[in-house]
Amino acid sequence: MTTSHLKNVKDDMKALVKDAQELFREAAEATGDKAEALRDKGLTLLEAAIVTAQTAQTVALEKGKQVAADTDDYVHANPWRAVAISAGVGLLVGLIIGRNK
Template sequence: MLTSNIKTVRNDMKTLVKDAQDLLREASLATGEKADELRARGLALLDTAMERAQEVQAVALEKGKAAAQSTDEFVHEHPWKAVGIAAGVGLVVGMLISRR
């Protein structure tokens, strides 16, 4: 689910930035009141993009904290399992690195 949300937000961000860039390009060619309107719309799109990015950052931070907390609790409750898991992961990573 997190991966799906990240992809959705990434696509939304790309679309918002592209729309803002298009509006700002059009505004640079326009003059007067129309240019002001286009610039304002572009800035509003960029503000929306920044808000979405901050929301995603906050969610990622909360999920990261929760994962760290649960990992910490697991290690304190099962230290030898944690050592075994770490050794196994280290062994697999070492084998993968040595194959190159």
């Protein structure tokens, strides 16, 4: 998921939550037909939020699968380089953890 797409999804979710909060405040004060209209609008907002979340999840899963496939290809093409990189990362993590104790 690109950074700009992730930011757009985050902004959309914030706007949906803000709209829903506003809607619930109005619904608490409303009665009759107005309450029914607000309830319908609230359901529409929630459905939009669900669709947005599902889209973000799908994109994240696709990107994750692509990264895993690319990593697998790289490791098969460069096994010793992958071992050296892993050892280096492990050494750095070990040094960082050792310093914090």
